[in-house]
Amino acid sequence: MSNTEQSVGIVAAQSAEFASALELCSGSVLPSYTLKYETYGELNAARTNAVLICHALSGHHHVAGRYHPDEKSPGWWDSMIGPGKPIDTRRFFVVGVNNLGGCHGSSGPSSLNPATGRAWGSGFPLMTVPDWVKTQARLADRLGIDRWAAVIGGSLGGMQALQWSIDFPERVAHALVIASAPKLSAQNIAFNDVARQAILSDPDFHGGDFYQQNALPRSGLRLARMLGHITYLSDDGMGEKFGRMLRSGEFRYCYDVEFEIESYLRSQGDKFANVFDANTYLLMTKALDYFDPAQAHGDDLALALRRAQAQFLVVSFTSDWRFSPQRSREIVQALIAADKKVVYGEIESSHGHDAFLMLDPPYVNLMRSYLRRVAEELGA
Amino acid sequence: MSNTEQSVGIVAAQSAEFASALELCSGSVLPSYTLKYETYGELNAARTNAVLICHALSGHHHVAGRYHPDEKSPGWWDSMIGPGKPIDTRRFFVVGVNNLGGCHGSSGPSSLNPATGRAWGSGFPLMTVPDWVKTQARLADRLGIDRWAAVIGGSLGGMQALQWSIDFPERVAHALVIASAPKLSAQNIAFNDVARQAILSDPDFHGGDFYQQNALPRSGLRLARMLGHITYLSDDGMGEKFGRMLRSGEFRYCYDVEFEIESYLRSQGDKFANVFDANTYLLMTKALDYFDPAQAHGDDLALALRRAQAQFLVVSFTSDWRFSPQRSREIVQALIAADKKVVYGEIESSHGHDAFLMLDPPYVNLMRSYLRRVAEELGA
Numbered sequence: 001m002s003n004t005e006q007s008v009g010i011v012a013a014q015s016a017e018f019a020s021a022l023e024l025c026s027g028s029v030l031p032s033y034t035l036k037y038e039t040y041g042e043l044n045a046a047r048t049n050a051v052l053i054c055h056a057l058s059g060h061h062h063v064a065g066r067y068h069p070d071e072k073s074p075g076w077w078d079s080m081i082g083p084g085k086p087i088d089t090r091r092f093f094v095v096g097v098n099n100l101g102g103c104h105g106s107s108g109p110s111s112l113n114p115a116t117g118r119a120w121g122s123g124f125p126l127m128t129v130p131d132w133v134k135t136q137a138r139l140a141d142r143l144g145i146d147r148w149a150a151v152i153g154g155s156l157g158g159m160q161a162l163q164w165s166i167d168f169p170e171r172v173a174h175a176l177v178i179a180s181a182p183k184l185s186a187q188n189i190a191f192n193d194v195a196r197q198a199i200l201s202d203p204d205f206h207g208g209d210f211y212q213q214n215a216l217p218r219s220g221l222r223l224a225r226m227l228g229h230i231t232y233l234s235d236d237g238m239g240e241k242f243g244r245m246l247r248s249g250e251f252r253y254c255y256d257v258e259f260e261i262e263s264y265l266r267s268q269g270d271k272f273a274n275v276f277d278a279n280t281y282l283l284m285t286k287a288l289d290y291f292d293p294a295q296a297h298g299d300d301l302a303l304a305l306r307r308a309q310a311q312f313l314v315v316s317f318t319s320d321w322r323f324s325p326q327r328s329r330e331i332v333q334a335l336i337a338a339d340k341k342v343v344y345g346e347i348e349s350s351h352g353h354d355a356f357l358m359l360d361p362p363y364v365n366l367m368r369s370y371l372r373r374v375a376e377e378l379g380a
Numbered sequence: 381m382s383n384t385e386q387s388v389g390i391v392a393a394q395s396a397e398f399a400s401a402l403e404l405c406s407g408s409v410l411p412s413y414t415l416k417y418e419t420y421g422e423l424n425a426a427r428t429n430a431v432l433i434c435h436a437l438s439g440h441h442h443v444a445g446r447y448h449p450d451e452k453s454p455g456w457w458d459s460m461i462g463p464g465k466p467i468d469t470r471r472f473f474v475v476g477v478n479n480l481g482g483c484h485g486s487s488g489p490s491s492l493n494p495a496t497g498r499a500w501g502s503g504f505p506l507m508t509v510p511d512w513v514k515t516q517a518r519l520a521d522r523l524g525i526d527r528w529a530a531v532i533g534g535s536l537g538g539m540q541a542l543q544w545s546i547d548f549p550e551r552v553a554h555a556l557v558i559a560s561a562p563k564l565s566a567q568n569i570a571f572n573d574v575a576r577q578a579i580l581s582d583p584d585f586h587g588g589d590f591y592q593q594n595a596l597p598r599s600g601l602r603l604a605r606m607l608g609h610i611t612y613l614s615d616d617g618m619g620e621k622f623g624r625m626l627r628s629g630e631f632r633y634c635y636d637v638e639f640e641i642e643s644y645l646r647s648q649g650d651k652f653a654n655v656f657d658a659n660t661y662l663l664m665t666k667a668l669d670y671f672d673p674a675q676a677h678g679d680d681l682a683l684a685l686r687r688a689q690a691q692f693l694v695v696s697f698t699s700d701w702r703f704s705p706q707r708s709r710e711i712v713q714a715l716i717a718a719d720k721k722v723v724y725g726e727i728e729s730s731h732g733h734d735a736f737l738m739l740d741p742p743y744v745n746l747m748r749s750y751l752r753r754v755a756e757e758l759g760a
Contacts, residue, residue: 025634126633186618186641187610193642194606197649200635201599203583219581226574227607230567238566244672252669253406253506255580255662259669261566263572269577282635289639290631292624 011065036105041089042264054153054160109279154356157359162318195224222269234319234352301334391445408505416485421469434533440484443476489659502588534736575604614699614732681714
């Protein structure tokens with residue numbers, strides 16, 4: 001089947017408007033909001049074959065396919081989703097959603113606040129993983145999906161999959177938690193805070209209300225992304241790819257690009273700063289910091305997971321130092337202690353945290369075989 | 381002897397003026413320059429008991445003692461240097477020097493350019509480790525020191541100790557290379573470049589000539605230091621000290637300090653930005669990036685070290701991920717391949733890279749016993 005992999009083809013985004021108020025973990029209330037989403041494949045008659053893809057920090061609802069035949073890049077997880085791919089759209093009805101607070105069409109800091117007619121900016125409330133899961137559940141209601149065949153996500157997306165299994169136990173058959181962690185470490189939070197301070201201290205940030213100032217905090221967002229990138233790649237992977245390679249073959253003794261790694265990071269930062277919203281970046285890093293499902297259960301993750309009814313696939317990557325295998329093992333140990341069914345895959349890879357977006361064969365094979373079993377359970 | 385450890389007491393900095401031109405690796409020539417230094421203990425009649433302390437990124441010549449009885453903190457390595465301490469000033473004549481390009485009294489970007497009467501700023505040339513070693517050798521000449529009993533440094537300081545053994549083989553009896561690396565990895569360079577970009581993109585940097593603008597690039601330097609600090613501490617050490625501890629006991633859902641680690645990092649950044657020079661910070665990170673003694677020898681470190689006549693102590697710390705034990709082992713393997721005498725200590729510590737400034741007992745004991753042997757060789 002892997003020899004006949006195809007693209008989902010041309011896709012279109014959809015919008016769902018929610019007019020009922022949403023109470024958030026922070027205590028703030030959002031009177032109404034929009035969620036942007038995409039679907040691929042067909043929902044079966046029994047409505048049992050739906051799969052939710054949860055995105056990470058810089059992701060969105062455009063998960064697979066292209067909007068136009070000449071679109072440069074397909075959706076961000078196109079490698080994994082399509083006819084004959086591990087998340088097989090001949091079997092599954094796949095839903096991608098842009099999280100609330102995002103900057104790709106769902107309500108967020110850069111979207112218009114209906115109450116003022118101007119961008120929300122600093123007025124948009126902070127989000128948490130449970131808030132997102134709540135909004136995704138409302139979207140599932142709208143789509144007539146009582147229970148997901150699987151909720152799947154990497155990194156921050158994996159946290160949403162885990163939270164789904166806790167908050168809506170009866171609505172998740174399988175949770176696939178990839179390159180994730182049960183909560184952030186002090187070091188994780190520290191990196192996030194440096195990224196935030198870079199944005200917050202950019203004079204063009206204007207306290208979050210730069211939209212009205214015809215300004216963009218590009219410099220801060222660029223630094224945040226450069227720093228993020230270091231934590232997405234492994235030391236070894238970076239060494240293999242860039243090492244100490246020089247741009248011009250010799251030292252130039254100035255602050256322009258000298259090493260290839262500098263060129264790569266700066267250009268990644270520049271590209272990102274032109275397309276992503278700084279307030280969304282801040283909000284996403286805070287949602288990461290806040291995530292801690294064990295907290296309400298005396299810091300006992302097994303206790304938090306006891307209510308889950310899902311089966312779990314947990315995947316980690318050996319060279320991921322942002323959320324190392326040890327962090328995934330904490331989840332696995334808690335699931336075992338909570339008497340849940342769990343498959344754990346620790347994948348040998350030099351791709352670091354980014355490996356969840358890559359196609360290391362043992363990873364692809366694991367995803368494929370696990371999801372084939374999920375489909376077979378459904379008779380799909 | 382450790383029970384009778386004493387301070388070196390009240391110390392005073394000295395200046396040495398060098399009027400002969402200094403040709404740098406970059407090709408730039410500095411017509412004259414000042415080096416600020418301090419000494420502790422007495423040079424013996426044979427002038428054989430001198431020890432040079434090389435500093436790291438943010439260090440300087442004030443290594444031990446106090447300038448006034450009420451000075452808040454002593455020199456930065458006071459724990460290691462003094463009567464009865466591992467670097468025992470009853471036996472050794474200890475020299476600390478502020479590297480050229482520094483911001484503590486030696487000529488540097490923030491000092492006056494005699495040719496213009498204004499701060500050097502962007503006009504100060506970039507430095508390399510071999511440049512520093514050359515200036516330190518001139519200082520040794522001035523002090524009448526033909527041969528150091530030991531050249532000692534941690535991190536970037538360790539690189540200087542290694543370079544000394546290569547560039548002036550006959551002038552170094554022992555090189556103590558602590559928490560160092562034979563060259564930076566792509567990841568190391570990447571972190572340095574993010575720090576530099578933070579400074580370079582600060583609107584108050586003014587291309588390095590902020591001195592004339594009555595401005596200080598505090599924001600960029602603060603970010604650089606916050607980021608640096610993450611790489612100086614270990615993930616585990618940070619976890620033990622700060623974990624997910626909250627400042628006010630509960631989430632506040634805003635961008636002010638929430639976690640204690642944020643408070644710590646921001647205050648470290650603020651303090652540093654008020655006392656350190658941004659151009660010196662840039663210059664120091666570049667010297668780190670450039671360091672690669674094997675480069676001129678076909679990337680063969682053993683070949684580079686073959687000319688060394690020193691004996692070596694190499695020390696690493698298990699939780700140091702900036703310059704991990706693996707990087708020290710590369711040095712040790714090259715020394716062995718070059719048929720040099722080397723003692724290697726891999727110290728169990730949770731203090732990360734900063735451990736070289738701490739007093740983990742196995743580290744202190746190793747330094748003490750190694751340096752006792754050095755002193756005994758001298759009959760000191």
